[in-house]
Amino acid sequence: MRAFTCGICDSPLYFENSVCVSCGTNLGFSRDRREIVPVDEGGRWIDPDGLVWHVCDNLNLSGCTWLAPLEGGACSACDLTRTRPSDDDLTGLSQFPVAEAAKRHLLVELDTQGLSYVSRDDDPEFGLCFDMLSSVEENVVIGHEDGVITIDLAEGDDAHRVKVRVELAEPYRTMLGHLRHEVGHYMEFLHVRGDRIAAARELFGNEEASYPEAIERHYEQGPPENWEDSYISTYATMHPFEDFAETFAHVLHITDTVDTAASYGLLAIDPSAFSSFRDLVTGVWVPLSTALNQINRSMGALDLYPFVIPPPVLDKLEFVASLRT
Structure with missing residues (x-):
């Protein structure tokens, strides 16, 4: 930013x-x-x-x-929101601005990275849109299907979100993170085709594997042993679709934070000087995130970036970053 x-x-x-x-x-x-x-x-x-x-x-x-x-x-940006809380849902309306602000941030990121999309108006069957739903009176499952990204507005409430993060033993959970992850599913659907499918399968696995079976296995057995050697998060281990979406989210985490740091004069080198995303991660992001984590700890806060990037994840990040124009 x-x-x-x-x-x-x-x-x-x-x-x-x-x-x-x-x-x-x-x-x-x-x-x-x-x-x-x-x-x-x-x-x-x-x-x-x-x-x-x-x-x-x-x-x-x-x-x-x-x-x-x-x-x-x-x-x-607002045209992309297909569903919002009703006027009499005061709780949902109070949470709505948080989700919309994160969505606007996301769209600027997509613009910056040259990641194109098609709106629902232009493609009624597979165009991108957002259902910002209130879970006050119904169960809302965050997810993506055929271009429709569903967001539970309750995630805009700090207390609720932290409670869920702790229950799921997650190191990181934000509204913007949800949106980055879910739009990652859409970007894979939109951009990983033709010759790119083979390369994606080599890195992430076969996306045709049963998703319901993967969900059941993940929540019954947890992540595989030594998952840290090949994945950015435990959720990424569940299915190739989730591994891609998690990796996509981290590309945006990294590029946006690096660009913001550069914009505010916190970097000694121009991020655009790096010819590969891998080099940007190792040369800028790793030392920057380490310093930011230490700054957060100085304030008694959680690490800004509580993740470790092993070599196989670097390969995945490089692939996802290559989708940018």
Whole structure:
């Protein structure tokens, strides 16, 4: 995530800012220009090509700061949400902004990495969309199927999420992590075809293996012995699909954190100087994450990146990173 500044007073901004706290200017995020821009009193911004953009209609509902092409309309990020909590579900609505903020962050990452997708409007059968569901009155299973990513909004509640993380003995669990993992399933479905299938199977295993059997085996027997030698997490051991999705999520974990560190002047070398993702991981990410873990420990917090990357996982990361354009 790059460092943003106000176009009026040059004060630092965060990606989520809708108002500059220094000068009071109303703001909007231009996805096309990847900039936070000032909007007028009517919530409008005119881009260099003369096109008029408007504050997203969901600003007050989900805190969306992105600009929409039509007045009173939704932005390209909000258009991807197929289902949201009902107006009378106050708990779900209170959790909704957390999920939407993470989704917007994810979309910027996909844009940055050149990872293309097709929306549900353009492909009603397999296009990407998000069902942001409230588990207040129903059981919600986080997952992906044919382009539909389902998210349990309760994961936006810190207490709930930490409780689940502890129950499942997970080292890491965030809303953004869920989205990165689930969109990884979609990206495999979309981009791992033709000649790439053979290479993927060599690294991750045969994706045609029974998924229900894999789930049953995983939750009855746990991960295989010495799983740390070949996988990034215990969940990755369950099935080749999950190994790919976990690896995809870690590519985004790494690239986004490295890019943010570079944007804030914390790196002595430009990440783009590395010709391979493997070299970026070993040359930048490992020492950076070690330092960040130590900083977190200095604050009495959990490690920022509580994972170890063995050589076989480096191969998997390199393959997933090669899908980027």
